[in-house]
Amino acid sequence: MDLVGKVAVVTGGAMGIGFAACEALAAQGASILIADMKDGSAAAEKLRKRGWKAAHADIDVSSEEDTQRMADTAIKEFGRIDILLNNAAIYSTLTLKPFEQLTVADWRRMIDVNVIGQFLCCRAVLPTFKKQQAGRIINISSGVAFKGNPGMLHYVASKGAIVSMTRTLATELGEHGILVNSVAPGFTLSDGVDRNPELASAVSGFSVRSRALKRDMLPNDVVGAICFFAGPHAAFITGQTLVVDGGAYYH
DSSP: OTTTTOEEEEETTTSHHHHHHHHHHHHTTOEEEEEESSSHHHHHHHHHHTTOOEEEEEOOTTOHHHHHHHHHHHHHHHSOOOEEEEOOOSOTTOOOOOGGGOOHHHHHHHHIIIIIHHHHHHHHHHHHHHHHTOEEEEEEOOTHHHHOOTTOHHHHHHHHHHHHHHHHHHHHHGGGTEEEEEEEEOOBOOHHHHTOHHHHHHHHHHHHHTSSSOSOBOGGGTHHHHHHHHSGGGTTOOSOEEEESSSSSOO
16 A cells, blocks of 8 residues: 555546556555546546545546646645656557558647647646655656557657656656656557457567567556556656566567
8 A cells, every 4th residue: 555645647547558557556545536538437436436536537638728627626636646647648549551651630649649648747737746846757658669660650759759758857857856757568458459450450469479478468467567656666766668568678
């Protein structure tokens, strides 16, 4: 119960890795605000039925107004914010295509959500973190940032940007006691991926073959790293990216 009394805001927390992280953080004692575009209310209710403290905010992370409302809701519901898990991203709806077939609109939507969305969420919680002189930001990147997977150039670029942003934020915010780290999962069989069989069939087999641990990766495989960065044992770690992919890429 390392996180008793802490409050965690989890973007994209209604399903997949996000919801698995909500469960794990709540199990360690944290109160959870699920920030998602849909199903956040139902996900929060699932946590409350298990005896955990949870609320939700229906937000689009690419909206400045929405991300500010996210932070305001967390303060209203729980009085503070200690952890921001930047998990919301475009991935499970991807259609693999050669880079020359990507449109400017494809790029702009990807960057708006995956990169600017994380920036806006960080900015929204920053006044609270500065006031407290403490806070943890955990950005979800991806193993593809280090491997350069084909067919998803805009996605790979967006996740590479998160690694660089994590390092810069760690440098800027360290004086305020704010730690910024990143978790880079491998290909994960989540709820959203299950709804995109074309993506799953194209990536799953290759991903398993490339791993030292020859099995599918599930959302619960990621949450240990997230909880580590959120908890007391990572109190002197910042600016780091931890790849969690069963040994496909050694970072």
